[in-house]
Amino acid sequence: xxxxxxxKRLLDEDxxxxxxxxxxxxxxxxMSIEDVFEIVGPDDVRQLRSTRxxxxxxxxxxxxxxxxxxxxxxxxxxTLPAPQQxxxxxxx
Numbered sequence: 001x002x003x004x005x006x007x008k009r010l011l012d013e014d015x016x017x018x019x020x021x022x023x024x025x026x027x028x029x030x031m032s033i034e035d036v037f038e039i040v041g042p043d044d045v046r047q048l049r050s051t052r053x054x055x056x057x058x059x060x061x062x063x064x065x066x067x068x069x070x071x072x073x074x075x076x077x078x079t080l081p082a083p084q085q086x087x088x089x090x091x092x
Contacts (some may be wrong), residue, residue, distance in 0.1 A: 003029035004039050010055045011047055017058040027066050 006026040015022055015092060031039075060067040074080055 023062050075092050
């Protein structure tokens with residue numbers, strides 16, 4: 001529910017890029033890749049692009065940071081621990 005609520009908030013209101021609590025909650029919600037694609041569809045991305053482009057920019061920046069973090073953990077450890085797996089699932 002936290003991820004879906006976060007996506008709804010991105011669609012409905014301006015979310016500051018520096019709202020650390022929001023972004024942390026969004027990327028730490030336990031879910032599968034399938035769940036992400038079920039919750040965020042192409043129409044949601046189009047809506048963000050047309051009505052809240054700054055939210056889309058912030059989302060993409062945070063996605064890139066999250067993916068870089070996951071890659072760094074794998075580079076260091078050779079494995080993907082559960083917390084990073086959750087981040088990876090929500091950022092793919």
